Amino acid sequence: MDFSRVICYHYSNMKSLSYDSEVFLRGVEDIITKEELRSLIQNGKRLRIKLGIDATGDLHIGHAVSLWKIRQLQEVGHKAVILIGDITTQIGDPTGKAKTRSILSTQEISQNTRRIIKSLKKILLTNSGVFELRKSSEWYGKMKAPEFIRLLSYITHSRLIERDMFKKRIAEHSEIHMHELIYPILQGYDSVMLKSDLTIIGSDQLFNEHLGRALQERFGQKPQIIVACKILPGIDGGEKMSKSIGNFIGIEDDPSEKFGKAMRIPDRLIIPYLEVYSDVPLEQIKKLEQALTKGENPKNIKIFLAEALVHRYHGERKAEYTKKQFLRIFSKKELLEIPEVKLLKGDYPILDLLVKLNFIPSRAEGRRLIAQGAVEVDNRVLNRTDEIISITKELTVKVGKRKFIKAVPIDITL
Numbered sequence: 001m002d003f004s005r006v007i008c009y010h011y012s013n014m015k016s017l018s019y020d021s022e023v024f025l026r027g028v029e030d031i032i033t034k035e036e037l038r039s040l041i042q043n044g045k046r047l048r049i050k051l052g053i054d055a056t057g058d059l060h061i062g063h064a065v066s067l068w069k070i071r072q073l074q075e076v077g078h079k080a081v082i083l084i085g086d087i088t089t090q091i092g093d094p095t096g097k098a099k100t101r102s103i104l105s106t107q108e109i110s111q112n113t114r115r116i117i118k119s120l121k122k123i124l125l126t127n128s129g130v131f132e133l134r135k136s137s138e139w140y141g142k143m144k145a146p147e148f149i150r151l152l153s154y155i156t157h158s159r160l161i162e163r164d165m166f167k168k169r170i171a172e173h174s175e176i177h178m179h180e181l182i183y184p185i186l187q188g189y190d191s192v193m194l195k196s197d198l199t200i201i202g203s204d205q206l207f208n209e210h211l212g213r214a215l216q217e218r219f220g221q222k223p224q225i226i227v228a229c230k231i232l233p234g235i236d237g238g239e240k241m242s243k244s245i246g247n248f249i250g251i252e253d254d255p256s257e258k259f260g261k262a263m264r265i266p267d268r269l270i271i272p273y274l275e276v277y278s279d280v281p282l283e284q285i286k287k288l289e290q291a292l293t294k295g296e297n298p299k300n301i302k303i304f305l306a307e308a309l310v311h312r313y314h315g316e317r318k319a320e321y322t323k324k325q326f327l328r329i330f331s332k333k334e335l336l337e338i339p340e341v342k343l344l345k346g347d348y349p350i351l352d353l354l355v356k357l358n359f360i361p362s363r364a365e366g367r368r369l370i371a372q373g374a375v376e377v378d379n380r381v382l383n384r385t386d387e388i389i390s391i392t393k394e395l396t397v398k399v400g401k402r403k404f405i406k407a408v409p410i411d412i413t414l
Contacts (some may be wrong), residue, residue, distance in 0.1 A: 248261075
């Protein structure tokens, strides 16, 4: 099957919106509630669609799932209300965290905010009719103690500790700091301040947005609809995409980085990634899934996925060029006259190995590169700085996009 000739990208041309539109079906895990959504759409109301983003770092394609759906809704006249949580960033969302997050400085938050806004503009329409950018400091920066205490009084302690991560910490006798406990309340109150009709989130945010619904009712508002999108494992097949783990495809990654990272995902994630992260029509994805079950080489469909991702963020010409470059460099092995370095057989701490191979000037630089997911050994991305590499056979070590060295083991007797 010639996959290079079957790509047919899909863009939203919705003239109207219905509750059973693809935007509410594709890659969606749950809707709270479908009946409320049906009623809201049938009333023909122009929706305010909330999306809160903490300024903890750059955005990746996991974050972009919500953004692309919001873009589809913008195209039929609904309004994206993007909230930069400059106050909640200083707390840190405890979702999925086994320990307290580090507190970022105001300078770091400001720098991260600028990069986030840059990424937003690559996906969302930004004319004032369908786009509104807000910061949580607009209300939390002015809130007085009596008002804050009254807000906290609306939610009970027993409800807060229903969260899975809090239950886990309690079971493990790990500490839960008070600022972490109030994070869901603050996120929920954002919905009140923004008068949110609809929020599109990752499914890990359901608890927080349910509190938003509860608080909206307390303040006399109609509770927002929650559309919870599926969360997939990162490119290593383990935990969800995370900058700290290094298992992500960044919105700001250049085309070759996106393509190369997509090629590293486990085969079992090819179809889920196509469904959730690409705009390839579902009918076409079904055909690709059938081809896989009939014995098609997964690598061919993975190339298709990688090209689809680059196309979505960089356009058709970049996608075609990046694919050609990948095939030329990695498949046909052109331009890959990899230098060899002979090393004694044995086990090497990865930081020591990178120094020996002259990849890095210092161990500190090695730690930085590993944290960015920029170090690979035989196509395996490393994410631990204490990893031991066994040199008992030839290994290809890669740093960044184009630095390769082949480590060749030799016996001490030679």
